Structure formats: C-alpha cells, structure tokens
Amino acid sequence: MIKKILVANRGEIAVRVIKACQELGIQTVAVYSEADRRSLHVQMADEALCIGPAPAIESYLDIDRIIHACHQTGAEAIHPGYGFLAENAEFARRCEKENIIFIGPNSKALKLVGDKVRSRQTMEKADIPIIPGMKRIAKDFSEYKKESQKIGFPVMVKASAGGGGKGMRIVYDSKELKSSLEAGMREAKSAFGDESVYLEKYIEEPRHVEFQVLADNFGNTVHLFERECSIQRRHQKIVEETPSQALSPELRAKMGKTAKKVIQVSGYNNAGTVEFLLDKNKNFYFLEVNARIQVEHPVTELTTGVDLVHQQIMIASGEKLPFKQEQIEQKGHSIECRIYAEDPFNNFLPSSGKVLFLKEPKGPGVRHDCGIFSGCDVPIYYDPILAKLIVWAESREIACDRMINALNDYVILGINTTIDLLKDVINHPQFRKGRTTTDFINKYFSEWKGREKTEESLRLALIASAFNSLNQTEVRTGGVVPQKETYSPWQTLGKWRIGGKE
C-alpha cells in the first residue's frame, strides 16, 4: 500500500482526496499557489508546499514544480483530482519516468482517450457507435469550414484535450464558425494548455448519460452503472443524478457492457467514465472517456456503496478489484447539485471574493463535499466550483424533496452562488417528471429571474438589520470597549475564567 500521496489539486476535490487518504492511513502532501495559502486543502494535509504564483499555468499546471515537490517530500504517488493535470498524458508519463505512481490510467491509455479524435477512430474500429464528426485536427480554417459543411450545421466546436465544457461552442451557421473556433481555442489553451479543437455533429435534445468504470491492473473491469448529467449550462454540468430516468434495465445493461468494452479496447486502468449521448429514440453514441475521478462521482458512491477514491488508490497500489460485476447493485436514488461561485441574477458572472459566512446543510442522506469555509477567499484564477451538495433517498421523489430542503438550509454569504437557480431546477415540473435533456436550462431557464422577495421576508431582513444596529449601539454606549462591528458573545458573558470554579 502507498504510504504518502501528493494531491496535485485544490478546492473540494483536494479535500475529498485528502479525506480518503486519511481514512486509509496514508500521509498527504498538499501543493498550493500563492493565492491559496489559506485554503482548506492546505490546512488539512500533513504537509504543504507552495509551488508558485496564482495563475494555474505557473503553479497547478507546472509539471516540473509538482514533480519536484513530490521528490522533496518523498511522496510515492500523485493524485491529480479533476481538471488541471488530471488528464495530461505528458504528466502521467513523466510520473512513470520519475518512479512516481500516477493515480489514474497509464500514460498510453490516457494519451489515447485524451486525444478525442484518435479515440473516436479506435472506437469506430471496435464497432462502438460514435457521433459523425472530424477524425483529425484541421490544419487551417478552410479545412474546418469544409468539414463543417460536410457534417452539416449545427456543429459543435470541442477541445481535443479536455472536458468540463471548456472550449466548447455550438455553431449554427458558417458566419459564426471563425469566431467560435477562435474562442474555443483560446479557452482550450487557457484551461488545458492545448488549443486543438475539432468539429462534430451537434445532436439536438439529447440526454447525457455516462457510465462509471473501474479497471484494475490485472484486466478486471466492472461498471458501477450510469449517471445522468443532462442538466447543463454552457455545457457545464450543474445537476447530476443516478439512476437515469431514461434507461430500461436492458438498455442499462447494454450501455454498461459497451462502456466496459470502451475501457478494454483503450487499454485503460483505474477509474474512468465513459460518456454517451442518448438521443430521443434511445440510440446512444460514445462521446469520450473522462480519464479521472469526476466531479459527480458521489452519486455513484451513494447508490452503490463503493468509495471510488479508495478504489483509485487501491488499484494504483496494485490491488485487485474486491468485487465482481454481479456483486454491484444500485440502491435508491442520488442527486448532486454543483455549487458555483456565479451570479445567477447577473448573467452568471463569476463571483470572487471573501466567503463571509458559510452554513453547511446537514441531515439524514445529505452529503456536502466542500472546499470553502467562513472567511476563505475565492480567487479569480480557478474554476468557480465551491462545493457539491449530494443527497440520497429511497426514491427519486424523496431525493428531490431532500435536495430542496438541503438547498434551503444552505447559507453562503459574501459571494454569489447558483443555489437559488438549483432550487428552481429541482422543483421544475419537467425535472420532477424526469424529462431532462441537455437543452433543459436554455429551454426553461433562459428568462429565469428567481423568486420575488415577499414583503414578509423583506420586513424580517429589516428587523434583523435593525436589531444588529441596535445591539452595536448598545455595546458602544454601554461603557464597554468601542467594539469592532460584529457581535461577539464574549462581550455579554461578563467575568469568566477558563476552567474556573468560582
């Protein structure tokens, strides 16, 4: 078993991985940029090293500095989380060369599945259904133009290197093609350090259904069923759930089998996700392999009872999978909401700054994977994901109600978040009916303004503000020290002594 792991990430996923390591008795090393000195992952790890300035390209994406930190601390393995270097084959290869265990697939498989164009060719050869599109990166704009006409509009610009919606654009006619390609390339470059993009047919009204797979180093492969991630905004998933309402047991079995085949023909090991698009007529197309632990992995954990990060570490340590396909079952229903630092009332502008106060939702069946705390800073440099709220319940209906309750119970003050939007998504009649397609947000939420504030709630807010002001005035005039603005219980306790008896 591995004894020390360097976590090459930040935010909630770094926290998630550190917790898994702690449970397995593994020492942890956090790396951080100058903007992240006070971050949660730095506080939680056993050791922490600053690896450079705030921009990710000079810190979290700097392979040399991370490898150096690994040698310096004597960590045997690196967990890359998601994003940053998680799907960078060069990084995985470098780890292999330096005798560091990369907790993820081998670099050869990573290179294959990370190259969306080459992996499409591989899948096509293996008779796995794919979406019509380009099979290689174009040399110049005229080639993109020709290809777009061949595929037929609308087409999708996709980043060859990445996922998570970065670099993606839908293009409805040839006039928009050039600017969309340029924007896609810029975004791809900034997110993955690789500006390659390609075009593919855009399938309208599809569902996004993906399968979680685990493969050990001995050729054993299992899938842990699907996650439906159709609720997306700007191609970024915001709500995920399992089981999908669109799959029959037969279709589920068929897609699961195909997912395992994708993993096998790619020579892939460790945890991975095979993404499919499911069209109206229940045809499914292979999209890509996400060669990492995914943001939405908790819904699979809650319904199968398998800890995926533990499994990643065990597989990387050279352990065999502890279960067979027929031993894995789906139980109940799980939903995840991603909490982004974006202002849903103002065109989803990123919202950086200080989290003044956080109250985490709690209760039976509620899980909160979180990278923030009261008083933390949310920098402008990184992905806006702050936390994930995940619920489990016996049925989808109760899971929805539980999610609403938990979202109502969730307080983040100081920066804007998507919590209000998420509530209305979960409460939407079409969502409740399970009619979820990737155009859901555009279709039902493009004019969304949020709930009106009632006269009663405005009045309560005013009462609380007045009460606060009154209290401050009392403190100031009551002969006590003219205090800082916030209320402190110590001011009202009078004389006290720690451990005092009198």
Place this chain on the structure above:
Amino acid sequence: MDFEFLIDNKLRKISLEKKDNIFIVSDGDRTFKADIHFISPNSVSILIEGHSFQVYFARDKEKQYLSLGGQQFIVQEPLESEEGYEEGEVKPKEDKLVITAPMPGKVIKINVTEKEEVRRNQTLAIVEAMKMENELKSSIDGFVKKIFVSTGELVDSEKPLIELGLKK
C-alpha cells in the same frame, strides 16, 4: 429607534423599540411584537406571533449580507449620495457610455482601438475570470473615445475599461 436602510438598493424605514425584553416593531402602518435573540455571532432567531424565523448575516465594510428562508438580501445604511431619493426609489443605473469590468478578472482581449467606430452588440473586449470568458458588448452605435486598460491587465469590478462616444 428609527432605522433607514437600503435593502436590495431600495430605501426602507423600520422602527424597533425594546420593551420588557420584547421588541415593538413598526413598519409603515403595521405594529407588532417580536422576540429577537442572537443565536451566534452570525445568526438571530426571531419569533413573531409564535412563528419562528432564522436570519443569518455577515458584514463586509458598509454592506450587510443576510439570508433567510433560503433567500439573500443586501442591506446598507443609506449613503450620502442617496439623500434626496424617495422611499422605494431604485438607484439609477450608471452611464452606459463607460464600459466597466463586470467582475474582478483579467482583460484577455481588446477588440477595438481608439477612435474606431463601433456598432450595437459589437464585442469591445473580453474579460476572463475563473476560466470563463465574458464578452463586453457595445450597447450603442458610436465610436471608441478612450481605452483605459491594456491586454493582460488585472481589473477589479466596476473598473472603467472603455469609454464610448455617441456618433456625431
């Protein structure tokens, strides 16, 4: 005691008087009793006619952020510049001829040059934060009067980026 606040940019008045550990609240023509207690430095519990409400709050300089019933409010003391506004009146929007940064971020592209003519909806600049690009578009047909920033510059929210002029 009478209080005047800007709540979500609207001016509102409320009065709170303490009487035997209970507060008498007057809001417009309504008067009622409220039992209010601090629960923590960031929350109060309010009981009104047996109904229970929990309000969370935090202060950042002059702004007070509140959350209740799952909704957020921003409460401020009226600034001097707000004097003269009637109760309930909304603060006027800023002059649209000056394009400001919508959020803290980095200017990654400036698509225009000074004196250049621009058309409505034309992209003027791109500001990036948290890996998302935000295109800033012209809301008028006009020309670029002045550019205040350069590519690569880090900008704070509301920082003027480009000033436009109306077509002569």
